[in-house]
Amino acid sequence: MNNDKVLKINNKSNKPDNIVLRDNDIMERCIKIENKLPKFMKDYFIYLKGSVAVSTRYAYLEDINFFCNYLVESQELTKAEISKDITLNEFNNIKARDVNLFLGDYCSRYYKHTEKNTLIFENNNRALARKKSSLSTLFKFLYRNEQLDNNITDGFNPIKLPKPQPDAIKRLDIDEVAKMLDAVESGEGLTEKEKVYWKKTKLRDKAILALFVTYGLRLNELRELNISSFNFSRGEFKIFRKRGKEVLMPINHTCEIVVKDYIFNERPESEVLPDEVKDALFLSLQRKRLTSKAIRELVKKYTSISMETTRNNGYSPHKLRATAATSLIQTGFSIYDVQNLLDHDNVTTTQLYAAHKKNVKRDIVNNFEWVDNDDNLEEIKEIDKEINNNI
Structure with a gap:
């Protein structure tokens, strides 16, 4: 060209x-x-x-x-x-x-x-x-x-x-996610130099992290979001996935609040922006669409704070995708629901995240008792005790 x-x-x-x-x-x-x-x-x-x-x-x-x-x-x-x-x-x-x-x-x-x-x-x-x-x-x-x-x-x-091993999948625990969101809210854990930029971008950063850990978005899916991607009156937003797939996502209350907070209270008004970024959702301080590198550094910074490690050991956006998957499965959603949300081609990929649900077999059988009568339960315990004594 x-x-x-x-x-x-x-x-x-x-x-x-x-x-x-x-x-x-x-x-x-x-x-x-x-x-x-x-x-x-x-x-x-x-x-x-x-x-x-x-x-x-x-x-x-x-x-x-x-x-x-x-x-x-x-x-x-x-x-x-x-x-x-x-x-x-x-x-x-x-x-x-x-x-x-x-x-x-x-x-x-x-x-x-x-x-x-x-x-x-x-x-x-x-x-x-x-x-x-x-x-x-x-x-x-x-x-x-x-x-x-x-x-x-x-x-x-x-x-x-x-072969992918479930134990090798890196992700944040639920309490670490809470700590990460607290850090972007308060600035705790940031250096003095980082706090200078944080004061200007904290609403943007919070919206980015909330979308990552809620929906498990891929980096490019988040980066390419526009203001026009969101239809708040219908409670949904549009993303463009791999292979050109267009998907409507329902927006939950938390993400609606943080995205609106950023748009109305921190993001420059579209009228003062160059034509090519008037609709871009996440902008840099230079008023350009946020680059992939900048988003990676942002995520690395806040995840390192939540895990109390160095900046170099912070996680990538893809690790937040893994975090969303494991958190949803631990909350009780089926692997098929999570597969659909995360756009996995094969459910075996989602099953790797399901392996992180601890004691899943024990939880299933302990919460699926056929006998509800306490007297019968006591009788079963006595029989069990007698059997053990005879072994």
């Missing part, structure tokens, strides 16, 4: 302009990568446009570009000097073993040399699995599209991912 031209939006969709702009920015980055890749992949690029979310499309293209750069650097499977010049015939000669060497040998640890430094890059199994997935979709598509002679993906080595 020509930077000299002003980008104007003719938006006829249900998406707010900021979501359209965000997606457009990712699409522009996708196009830049596509322009660096071989022309024979054009049909694959079209396939990605219609089959995956824009963020996934970008991630896949980055991985494929990385693989093509590797082919050029190694000079073992192509004579091309740049990725764009790799031929379909050269790609057709790639074997499963070549991809396995790339993933298992090169990607696990590789080096980049600069004029001053040598940088070491290391990928864990999760990162390697994503690269494998990106390459698998490419090779499978080119085979189905009759551009490659064989489907080599069956020969890709498996990459074992560690």
